[in-house]
Each structure stands twice: as C-alpha cells, then as structure tokens.
Amino acid sequence: MDREPVPKKPRVGEEESNGLHSPVTLCHTAPSNELWYQESLKAPEAFWDQLAKERLEWIKPYDKVMDVDMNSGDIKWFINGVLNVTVNCLDRHARDNPDRVAVLWEKDEPKQHEPVTYKQLLDMTCQVANVLKSQGIRKGDRVVLYLPMIPLAIAIILACARIGAIHSIVFAGFSAEALSSRINDATAETVITADEGVRGGKTIPLKETVDTALKESPCVKRVLVATRTGAAVPMAAGRDHKLEELMKEESTECPPEPMDSEDPLFMLYTSGSTGKPKGILHTQAGYILYTGLTQQYVFDCRPGDVFACVADIGWITGHSYVIYGPLSNGVTTVLFESTPVYPDPGRYWEMTERLKVTQIYTSPTALRMLLKSTNEYVTKYDRSSLRILGCVGEPLNDKAWQWYYTVVGEGRCTVVDTWWQTETGGIMITPRPSANDSTPKPGYPMNPFFGIEPVLVDDKGEVITGNDVTGNLCIRKPWPSMARTIYGNHEKFLETYYRPYPGYYFTGDGAYRDKDGHYKITGRVDDVINVKGHRLGTAELESAMNRDGRVAETAVIGCPHDVYGQAILAFVILKDGVTDDEDSIITGLKAMVKTGVGSFAVPHKFLIVPGLPKTRSGKIMRRILRKIANNLYEELGDVSTLANPPVVNDIMQKWLKEA
Ligand code: PRX
Numbered sequence: 258m259d260r261e262p263v264p265k266k267p268r269v270g271e272e273e274s275n276g277l278h279s280p281v282t283l284c285h286t287a288p289s290n291e292l293w294y295q296e297s298l299k300a301p302e303a304f305w306d307q308l309a310k311e312r313l314e315w316i317k318p319y320d321k322v323m324d325v326d327m328n329s330g331d332i333k334w335f336i337n338g339v340l341n342v343t344v345n346c347l348d349r350h351a352r353d354n355p356d357r358v359a360v361l362w363e364k365d366e367p368k369q370h371e372p373v374t375y376k377q378l379l380d381m382t383c384q385v386a387n388v389l390k391s392q393g394i395r396k397g398d399r400v401v402l403y404l405p406m407i408p409l410a411i412a413i414i415l416a417c418a419r420i421g422a423i424h425s426i427v428f429a430g431f432s433a434e435a436l437s438s439r440i441n442d443a444t445a446e447t448v449i450t451a452d453e454g455v456r457g458g459k460t461i462p463l464k465e466t467v468d469t470a471l472k473e474s475p476c477v478k479r480v481l482v483a484t485r486t487g488a489a490v491p492m493a494a495g496r497d498h499k500l501e502e503l504m505k506e507e508s509t510e511c512p513p514e515p516m517d518s519e520d521p522l523f524m525l526y527t528s529g530s531t532g533k534p535k536g537i538l539h540t541q542a543g544y545i546l547y548t549g550l551t552q553q554y555v556f557d558c559r560p561g562d563v564f565a566c567v568a569d570i571g572w573i574t575g576h577s578y579v580i581y582g583p584l585s586n587g588v589t590t591v592l593f594e595s596t597p598v599y600p601d602p603g604r605y606w607e608m609t610e611r612l613k614v615t616q617i618y619t620s621p622t623a624l625r626m627l628l629k630s631t632n633e634y635v636t637k638y639d640r641s642s643l644r645i646l647g648c649v650g651e652p653l654n655d656k657a658w659q660w661y662y663t664v665v666g667e668g669r670c671t672v673v674d675t676w677w678q679t680e681t682g683g684i685m686i687t688p689r690p691s692a693n694d695s696t697p698k699p700g701y702p703m704n705p706f707f708g709i710e711p712v713l714v715d716d717k718g719e720v721i722t723g724n725d726v727t728g729n730l731c732i733r734k735p736w737p738s739m740a741r742t743i744y745g746n747h748e749k750f751l752e753t754y755y756r757p758y759p760g761y762y763f764t765g766d767g768a769y770r771d772k773d774g775h776y777k778i779t780g781r782v783d784d785v786i787n788v789k790g791h792r793l794g795t796a797e798l799e800s801a802m803n804r805d806g807r808v809a810e811t812a813v814i815g816c817p818h819d820v821y822g823q824a825i826l827a828f829v830i831l832k833d834g835v836t837d838d839e840d841s842i843i844t845g846l847k848a849m850v851k852t853g854v855g856s857f858a859v860p861h862k863f864l865i866v867p868g869l870p871k872t873r874s875g876k877i878m879r880r881i882l883r884k885i886a887n888n889l890y891e892e893l894g895d896v897s898t899l900a901n902p903p904v905v906n907d908i909m910q911k912w913l914k915e916a
Contacts, residue, residue: 290554290689297708301734304708305334309546309737312585314349315340316515319542325735327762330747330755333519334543334737341513342522342545343419346584347382348513351375358589361563362408363608365455365594370612373408375587380509381409385416387507388500392447392479396421396514399443399524403427403436403467405454405485406594409500410570411580413449413483417523421514422447424523425536428571429454429461431855433469435534439526440474442536443744449500451483452490457599464490518542524744525573527679528794529753530765530783536744537679543737544682545585551684551706552582555673556616556645563642565591566618567605572791573679574649577738578618582683597623603634606665610638618647618675620790621657625820628660635664647673649684650790651822652778658699676702676778678764679792680754682738685709686776701777710734713770714758729782730768731761784879786815788823793858795879801853802827802846807835811846812869812877813860816886825860826886828869828908839865866911868904870896881905885912 297304302322309322319338325331350357355376362371373381394400400422404410417424427439440448448471454461464482468491471477481500482490492499519540526534552558564583568574570592583590591612597605597619605617605627627634646661653661653674662672674697676686686702686709697703705711713721713728721728739762743750757763767779781787784795795813802811809832815823829846843863850859870878884893885908896902 293707294705298710298734301708305546305737308550309335309338309542312549313340313542313546314344316344316513319518323735323737327733327735327755327760330751332735332739332741334540334735335518335546338518338542339515340518340542340545341419341516342541342581342585343382343415344513345545345549346415346581347375347379350584350587351379354587357587359584360408360411361589361591361612362406363565363591363593363595363612365457365599367595367600367604368607368611370608371408378408378412378415381412381504382415382419383509383511384504384507385409385412385500386419386511388481388503389416389420389422389447390511391503391507392481392498394420394422394447396516397521398422398447399425399445400447400449401425401427401436401440401443401445403429403431403448403450403463404483404570405429405451405456405461405463406570406592407451407483407485408592409483410451411592413500414523414570414580415584416511419511419513421516421520423521423538426523426525426571426576428569428855429463430569430571430857432852433466434473434853435855436466437470437473438533439536440470440477442526442533443524444476445474446476446478447481448477448479449481449483451485452488453486455485455594457596460486460488468493516541519741521741523576525576525679527573528785528792528797530785530794531796532749532794534794534797535746535749535753537740538742538744539682539738540741543739545581547683547736547738548577548582549585551687552578552588553586554689555675555684555687555706556618556647557671558583558586558588558616560588562615563589563591563612564616564618565593565608565612565614566647567591567593567597567623568618568620568649573682574618577683597627601634602627602630603638606635606638606640609640609643613642615642616645616647617643618649620650621648621653622651622789622821624648624653624657624661625822628657628664629820632664640665640667643670645673646670647675649675649677651787652700652780655699662699672697672699674700674702676766676776680740681732681736681764682740685732685736686711686778698771698775698777701771701775703775705776708734708736711768711776712761713768714761714763718758724770724774725772727767727769727779729758730764730766730776730778731758732764733761735762784814786813786823786825788815788818788825789821789857791857793825793854797854798825798827798850798858798860801850802829804853805842805845805849807831807837807842807845809833810869812879812882814879814882814886816862816883818861821861824862825858826882827860827863828882829863829865830868831865839863862915864908864911864915866904866908868901868907870905870908871900872898873900875900882908885909886916888916
C-alpha cells in the first residue's frame with residue numbers, strides 16, 4: 258500500500274492521583290491530529306478499521322468496515338461484527354479499575370453529590386438487566402424510559418443495551434400526550450419511570466404523567482417504577498412494579514447479549530418540519546466508536562478527568578456525552594440533576610470547584626441566562642480544574658462566547674462550540690483542542706471532525722466550491738454514528754435526509770464557510786424552531802393549538818430572543834363568531850400546548866390575527882411571518898402573488914401594536 262500509515266498514538270503516562278486512567282490510548286500530540294484528519298478522508302476504511310480494532314472490545318471481529326451508499330441511504334458499518342456496548346462501557350473498566358468512579362451524581366439538592374464506581378454501575382446494570390429478562394423482555398423489544406437524572410437511570414439504559422432491548426428515552430418534560438404518542442409509535446410493551454423527579458427544588462410527577470399517558474397506550478403491559486423521592490404513587494396491580502424490589506431478587510451478573518454491529522441500540526424522537534416526531538434509530542458498533550472518539554478528542558479528555566456534560570439524558574447530548582461516550586472511555590461522567598440557577602446562578606461553578614470538573618459542556622441558552630447575573634457568581638469559586646468549555650445546540654453568539662472564555666475560563670481554557678444533531682449521533686463540526694487547531698472564532702464551530710467532510714450545496718443541488726460562501730449544509734462521506742433509519746418509516750428517512758441532495762446527507766441547516774475555510778451555522782433552512790437548544794417542530798405545536806375549538810388555524814415561527822436563541826411566536830386565527838377575550842384564548846392555547854407537547858414548548862408570544870399570508874395553493878408563507886417578526890418590513894418581497902395580500906398589512910399593524 259502506498260498510503261501513509263495512520264500515525265501511531267503515544268500512550269499517556271502515569272495514572273493521575275485519583276486513580277483514574279483510561280484504558281484506551283489517549284493522544285494529545287498536535288501534528289498527528291492534522292495528519293489523522295487528512296488520513297481519515299483519504300483512506301476512510303483503513304482509518305475507521307484501525308480505530309474500531311484498537312478502541313472496541315469485540316465478541317467476534319467484523320468482516321468488512323463499511324458498506325454505505327449515500328444515494329440510497331443503505332448504511333452498514335463493521336459488518337458481521339458482534340459486540341455488546343455495555344462490555345465496552347462497563348465490564349472492561351470494572352475489570353481493570355473496579356473502584357474508579359464512573360458516575361458522579363450531582364443531586365438537585367445543593368452541594369450534594371454521590372459517586373458510583375464502575376463495579377457498582379456494572380452490578381446495578383446487571384441486576385436491572387436480569388429484572389428485564391425476568392419480566393419477559395427480549396432482544397429487539399422496545400422499552401420506553403421516562404426518567405429523572407439519577408444513577409439508576411443510567412443503569413436502566415445500559416441494562417436495555419445489555420440484553421439487546423431498544424431504549425427510547427422520552428425527555429421527562431414531555432407531556433402525557435407526547436409520551437403516549439411516542440410509546441404507541443414504538444408499540445412498546447414496557448415503560449420504566451420513577452415515582453417523581455426533582456429539579457430546581459421542585460418535584461415532577463413522573464409516575465402520574467405515565468399513568469395518564471397509558472390511558473391512550475393499550476400496548477403497555479408493564480411499568481417499572483424506580484424511587485427518587487419515595488412519594489406514595491398509585492401502583493396498578495399486575496401492571497406496575499417497584500424496580501428496586503425486583504432488583505433485590507436478582508443476581509449482579511448478567512451475560513452480555515451478543516449483538517450484531519447493526520442491531521438497533523436506541524431510538525430517540527426528534528422534531529421535523531412536518532408531521533409527528535420521528536424515532537431516529539442508532540445502532541451498536543458505529544455509535545459507540547464515534548461517541549467515544551469524539552468525547553476523547555473534542556474535549557481533550559485525559560486520565561483522571563471529571564467530565565461534566567450537563568444535558569438531560571432525554572436528549573441526544575445526554576445519550577452521547579453523559580452516558581455512552583465518556584463511559585466507553587472509562588472516565589468519570591457527571592450526572593447533573595439540577596438547573597444552572599438553582600439555588601443561584603453560581604451552581605455550575607460551585608460544582609466545578611467541589612467536583613474538580615475538567616470539562617463542562619452546556620448550552621448557549623444557559624450561558625446567556627448566567628451572564629445576566631454578576632460575575633461574582635462565577636469568580637468566587639475555584640475553576641482552576643477546568644480546561645475545556647463546550648457548548649452545543651444553537652449558535653453561541655459573540656457576547657456569550659466572550660463571557661465563557663474570559664469570565665468562566667479566565668482566558669486560559671479552550672471554548673469548543675460543537676455542531677451536531679440527533680441524527681448524527683456525535684459531534685461533527687468543532688474546534689479540536691487536541692489538534693492545536695487555529696484560534697477558535699466566536700460563533701464558529703470551525704472544523705470538521707475526523708472523517709467528516711462537510712459540503713455546501715445550492716438549492717439546485719450543485720456543490721458550492723471555494724470560501725466565503727453560504728449554502729445548505731450536507732455531509733459527503735459516511736461516518737460510523739450516522740442514523741440508520743426512522744423507526745417504522747424508512748421512506749420518510751430517505752425523503753428527509755438523502756433525497757434532497759442525492760449522494761449527500763442533508764442536515765436541514767444552512768452554513769457559511771469563511772475565507773479561511775471555517776464553518777459557521779446560519780440556522781435551519783426548514784420550519785424547525787430551536788428554542789433553548791431544543792428542536793421543536795412547528796407542526797406539533799400547531800396541531801396541539803388547533804384542537805382548541807375556538808381556533809380556526811395557527812402558524813408558529815421562531816423569532817430572535819436574547820436568552821433562548823429563538824422564542825416561539827404563534828399567529829392565531831379565530832373561528833368566525835368567537836367573541837372570547839384574547840387573554841382567555843391565550844390561556845387556553847397555552848394549556849393546549851402544555852398538554853399536547855410539554856411546558857417547555859409553550860409559545861412566548863401570541864398574536865391573534867384576521868388571516869395568514871397564503872399562496873394560491875393554500876400554503877402558509879412563513880417566510881413573510883418571519884420577516885414581520887424580525888421587523889424586516891422592507892424585505893417582505895413581492896406579496897402580490899399571495900392569495901390574500903391585504904392580510905400582510907393587518908398582521909404588521911397588529912405586530913407593531915403588540916411587539
Ligand atoms: O440547527 C442545528 C442546531 O441544533 C440542531 C440539532 O438539534 P438536535 O437534534 O436537537 O441536537 C442538538 C444537540 C446535538 C442542528 O440542526 N445546532 C446544534 N449545534 C449547534 C447548532 N446550531 C448552531 N451552532 C451549534 N453549535
């Protein structure tokens with residue numbers, strides 16, 4: 258072979274004082290990283306082959322690295338390989354370093370944390386896995402999880418993976434209706450929840466919400482209930498069981514189910530621009546390889562590090578960077594149950610001092626919220642353990658970047674603004690501190706990760722070459738943790754991601770490539786709204802509100818908000834003859850969204866208008882609504898082609914009066 262070999266990675270030296278070290282080879286040398294990137298594009302099969310062999314423990318080796326067709330969306334990695342991700346996340350670390358801390362549970366109650374070692378987490382996982390088996394749950398069964406941020410939740414997730422059941426975590430802020438529709442879409446027979454959750458000093462009635470959801474989900478045969486607060490919750494005889502009581506009966510040993518590389522690992526629902534949420538499906542080997550690799554290199558993770566991704570396990574960030582990535586690397590992961598402002602805006606930094614956090618990974622919304630308070634909430638705590646400051650979910654604006662870099666990081670930590678998606682499984686575009694990359698630019702996720710080749714494509718599908726250009730962000734080469742399908746709807750998968758620009762994965766985002774070749778995300782090019790880093794589909798919110806009998810039609814758009822990134826603005830048309838006052842209508846609509854989706858999705862502003870701008874074929878022109886909400890009245894463009902041009906002026910008048 259005439260290609261250069263992938264540079265050999267030096268082993269890092271001694272274990273650090275707290276006894277933690279990673280069994281995977283860690284590398285921080287600058288030159289090899291750039292060579293690695295070049296190599297990853299030049300010879301992807303050899304690149305991923307070496308990493309999969311070195312980093313993962315296989316039950317049976319694979320025959321072939323990949324078989325991916327970016328035209329047809331047929332995706333397979335590490336073909337015929339057999340492994341179990343929990344062996345990679347737990348057994349191999351428990352074997353070598355049983356007392357190493359796997360999870361540091363930062364409880365909601367201020368200043369309280371509890372460590373869980375790799376051995377303890379393995380035992381707990383096996384016990385839950387045995388419970389699942391005793392309950393008749395088998396490989397390939399879907400298990401819906403509606404859980405608080407407790408260590409047992411991680412054991413439950415890994416227990417599903419241990420026996421080959423497909424977990425589908427539903428963020429515990431979703432309403433009963435949203436939960437029920439996800440249970441039904443997956444035809445899940447099992448739901449695992451807890452009595453209550455605790456967040457920011459308030460309790461969240463998880464079991465109660467599950468009970469309501471199950472009225473509409475007859476497919477569910479059993480509910481396992483973990484304990485967080487010990488509150489007395491109703492238990493349906495024959496259906497509901499206390500998880501800890503069942504665990505007591507079970508052994509702490511459970512052989513890992515041999516899983517094919519391409520067997521499903523989990524599904525996670527995310528919003529698209531139309532219709533109901535899609536169950537994005539991820540598989541075994543590629544996902545665990547890529548999340549571990551990115552966790553190590555993006556965050557420059559070293560032996561002894563305490564990695565704090567403060568996302569909820571109900572979102573993809575929690576899946577990949579609270580659980581699978583850090584645990585596969587054998588480092589300590591923080592499980593953060595609280596909020597950034599409880600009991601006060603110093604919570605992250607007090608925790609950083611107490612737990613000696615080395616990397617923190619949060620959202621731009623949290624940073625924008627925190628920078629409103631005095632800097633003393635940050636500076637009074639010792640942050641000298643921090644090396645990397647990460648964020649994800651939405652653009653990190655200049656003000657928040659500067660605050661993170663200067664106030665939190667004292668100008669000595671690297672800020673990594675990472676761009677990725679539920680569908681990509683792991684981080685795709687990011688500054689790479691371990692690569693000694695060029696100085697990060699505020700607002701720029703910067704560079705593709707190893708193996709990732711972003712391309713900008715114009716609306717006709719032509720690749721835009723050169724720099725200082727803007728286009729639709731697509732990915733040319735396959736990567737191991739790419740989504741494989743939408744559960745039960747492969748057609749929709751192809752239509753959404755592979756047909757818009759044949760030969761490429763289409764992200765749904767727009768991006769700018771600057772004169773130096775660095776990437777900045779310009780936002781969604783579809784109707785998805787991103788509020789506080791959470792993706793919300795307009796269709797879901799609208800259909801929740803349209804159920805109010807007084808409403809004829811609604812249209813939801815995102816408009817700029819200085820803390821949330823985007824705020825949700827709802828335009829509402831009432832049915833003829835409705836004379837209720839606007840306040841009562843708005844109260845009703847808020848309740849509809851709360852019930853239909855969840856409190857976190859309630860629009861921030863409502864505008865009751867006489868009509869909506871529509872094309873002659875009846876399609877709402879959201880582009881015009883967005884221009885009005887951004888006060889860009891001069892840029893409305895030609896409105897004469899609308900079916901109802903005068904309505905634009907009516908909406909504008911109403912907006913000017915109320916905005
Ligand atoms: O629009 C992009 C935005 O979040 C979307 C993905 O949302 P979700 O699947 O919920 O995953 C969020 C966490 C991985 C993207 O399509 N997004 C994510 N990261 C960034 C971002 N927008 C700008 N800058 C980012 N760093």
